[in-house]
Amino acid sequence: MLMKRNSEKYHTILEAAIKVFAEQGFHQSTVAQIAKEAGVADGTIYLYFKNKDDILVQFYDYKTKQVFKKFRDAVNKADTAITKLQNLIRAHLEAFQKEPYMAMVYQVETRQQRRLAEQPIKEMSQMYRDIIAEVVEQGQEEGTIRRNLYMGMVKRLINGAVDEVINAWIHTGRAYDLVSMTDSLVELFINGIGSAQIRPQH
Amino acid sequence: MLMKRNSEKYHTILEAAIKVFAEQGFHQSTVAQIAKEAGVADGTIYLYFKNKDDILVQFYDYKTKQVFKKFRDAVNKADTAITKLQNLIRAHLEAFQKEPYMAMVYQVETRQQRRLAEQPIKEMSQMYRDIIAEVVEQGQEEGTIRRNLYMGMVKRLINGAVDEVINAWIHTGRAYDLVSMTDSLVELFINGIGSAQIRPQH
Amino acid sequence: MLMKRNSEKYHTILEAAIKVFAEQGFHQSTVAQIAKEAGVADGTIYLYFKNKDDILVQFYDYKTKQVFKKFRDAVNKADTAITKLQNLIRAHLEAFQKEPYMAMVYQVETRQQRRLAEQPIKEMSQMYRDIIAEVVEQGQEEGTIRRNLYMGMVKRLINGAVDEVINAWIHTGRAYDLVSMTDSLVELFINGIGSAQIRPQH
Amino acid sequence: MLMKRNSEKYHTILEAAIKVFAEQGFHQSTVAQIAKEAGVADGTIYLYFKNKDDILVQFYDYKTKQVFKKFRDAVNKADTAITKLQNLIRAHLEAFQKEPYMAMVYQVETRQQRRLAEQPIKEMSQMYRDIIAEVVEQGQEEGTIRRNLYMGMVKRLINGAVDEVINAWIHTGRAYDLVSMTDSLVELFINGIGSAQIRPQH
């Protein structure tokens, strides 16, 4: 009943579940499949997780914290806003490229869930946007990022674009190097698509 | 057996289904719930749809075509690339704001589905990206959009950002006017977030 | 509500039903299929038949009486017991060969039914066995059929063998002439398979 | 998933199913009824059988092989063709008398099935007819069975007559001893119903 989250079996099951969820989707996956993938009995799952939903909740809680720590570290390693932004996005793409099952579950199931696992997801998205806000504000102080920005929109722009880049990578069978997208993505954020001709004169 | 797609009841059921899917998600929704919402017997559903999956397929086939026609019309109404882009995004936000259940289903289920309904979804995403490519190329010829762009990335930027704007609107309970986001979104696409100071000199 | 059994439509539906039952079996057949085959609306069936079961009941009542009249006539046409037996069996094989759908339904569904249609079936089997008894008794008086016979067994021998001959014909795709089996079948009934060597001496 | 066919519960369910099928017919029987008769939960059925059809398939596969082994043994125990035939028929009647539910299912459902379980059924009927052919040929060599026989017809005669004897026994409520029919049945096969007067002179 204690549901130990540090035993080896706990992680075995969690990784197996992520793989199965990635391949089939959460709802299409059965506890029996997860158990088989993990090499344990069906009932064993319930020694480590309250129920099927809880596996997804734990996934977000565990993977997410781990990943977000990486994001935070990546940002902290840089000094200027622009490099911070680059580091954030590179870390994001790196993390998802390294663990594609996690990426697939994250991209697909995050939108699906209603109450289930909502808290961790919201926290995580919030954290992500907080980092962006922080970086943008620093850039504005440095003078590298312009001031007349609607912050909410900037967060959505960056969050949405990265998300879509990952999505496209998944849907094309992960055939290319995701991390190498970093620079052109950041460059687009910074410069937009407009030509010099139409830029407002500051 | 003929599955008439123009009868009133067909549309009643489809709208009811979209509402139920929006509220509960496709997999959590039962045919019985849809029938109840539509005010028909369970069996009646099967006079108009092959099975539960088919409801979603029909939704994409029907709503999507309808919406995409609007997008195309909106784009065609404008002359310059920038106004075309503005019209596209405004039409997108308008359509989704006007039919929030459709928006919710679309945002959530599109990523979920594997084979089911994949063809229509892919076609639709493709069409969307084709329009963007077309507009961007026109802008490059006009000189309003810069030439050194990786088109694939531009599509993802725009697609992803609009998607995320809609997502945020849904998750905050659709409390504000979605369409009014158009201008600041397009402005961001055009100008990016960088200040004049860091722009490369052309 | 009068369920007229002499209208043209009544027979159209009955024939359609027999065809469908023959092809799919009674339980696998749907009222909708029968209606389609008959070229009428589903509901029309219920103007002529109480329910699905009733179609089968009517089938036995109608076809059976018709067929049995033929059997009786065939028997009456002959004088000696042996020719009567030959005529009976030839009439049987002829009737079933001529209407293979009827044959298929009769062979397959007769055993299946429990209460449903039991009465007509029993009557018909009874009638068949009565004819056999009658013929055998005549033969015994004529001296062409031996006297020390257990009549119940003789009936089963003849009934069962004819039945099996028809069955085999159906299962081999009705590829040969069924009626031509008559003579060798009757010959077997009369002479058995034993050689002269083992016959008891009378 | 392993569908263990040697566990006690497998047999409990199979016997329960046969009983229910015998009483109601395959199509009229529900999985719930079988489960109740077997004293297990509905879902338990599916741990041992793929689906409802599979129960019937297993029945044929299991019972049939078992019974046919008995037939073969009975035949092999005798030396002369006539005693072989007697043994075969006695073994047949004994087996069906001993397990009347099996008998009822076998007699009724065998004709019904189309593709379902067709293979085992055909194999079994074939095997039966092969034994008959074998015995008859031996008798012809011994001189106890006459040579001018159409073998196909002999098989149908014997198969059909035994079948009908069993049928009659079932339909009269199994009120008498089935096995005791053996001798008079065989006697009929051997001698036919004709009197000495009409026998062809060899």
Place this chain on the structure above:
DNA sequence: GATGAATGAGAATTCATTCAT
């Protein structure tokens, strides 16, 4: 702790039958 057989609630789907037109 681990197992996996057993459970039974729940869901999709079919189809005989009805009835308003």
Place this chain on the structure above:
DNA sequence: AATGAATGAATTCTCATTCAT
């Protein structure tokens, strides 16, 4: 009389969860 859309009871089957071993 005829229609065929609508009904909803009935049935099969799945699978998360439990619990005796």
